[in-house]
Amino acid sequence: MNDTIVQIMWWVLAAGALAGAVTVVFSRDVLRMALGLGGFLVALAGFYMYYALPFLATVQVFVYVGGVLVLILFGIMLVHRSEGDARPGLSSRHDPGSAAVAVGILALVTSMLWPLRDVMTERPASAGTKAIADLLLGDLLPHFEAAGALLLIALVAVIVIAGGDDR
Amino acid sequence: MNIVVVATALFSVGLYGVLTRRDLIAVLASVEVMLGGASVLLVGLARTIDMPATQLPGGVESVGVLIVVLAAAEAAVALAVVIAAARALSTSRVDEMTEVGG
CATH class of the missing domain: 1.20.5 (Single alpha-helices involved in coiled-coils or other helix-helix interfaces)
Incomplete structure (x- = not known):
């Protein structure tokens, strides 16, 4: 029962991290992008906790969520000038070539690391x-x-x- | 094995963002996503593969802390470059930055 809850938590973390990453890459609203990055970084801290690395998770929250994210928000404030009440928008240039490169990297790395599944063990304690x-x-x-x-x-x-x- | 797929997917999503985003701040945020995916892959593999180097007490956390420090320095310098470029060229869009000069 306990293992099931831990497994569910792992998948919730994975879904949160992927949702945050997708928001960063596809969002047109600059603040939504920053919020997505924040969610992504918090999910990474959750992964570190899952792998019994509480100190690294703390450092991640302090340095990344508390430092780098605020730094990026400052960058948005300094670089983007909003016109009127509208928030500044972000544009992308989606093309199949870039998608092919990203999917190719995913397939390449996953297939290269696939043999490791035989030597993977339970996670150790902190x-x-x-x-x-x-x-x-x-x-x-x-x-x-x-x-x-x-x-x-x-x-x-x-x-x-x-x-x-x-x- | 799931951690390999998820971490590599995070890296790929970030890579797609770096390739397709037009705004420098968004490119920087995508680079952070790539870096996050790589660190999760490192930590996940180090914690699940039984090797002498990964069983050193505190080893994974120490290397992880050093990575976070490097990433913080990288983000600070990159953001300074973005702000300086946006101020000098009056734009933060990468497709409008067509000139390189000293």
């Missing part, structure tokens, strides 16, 4: 935040430091690129 801290500040310390340096460089780059014309 390791807890102590193991993550031991790893990030132990063996993965160079990566951790590099990520910090990259964030600093990105911060400076953003200020230089979007800093305005009065330099």
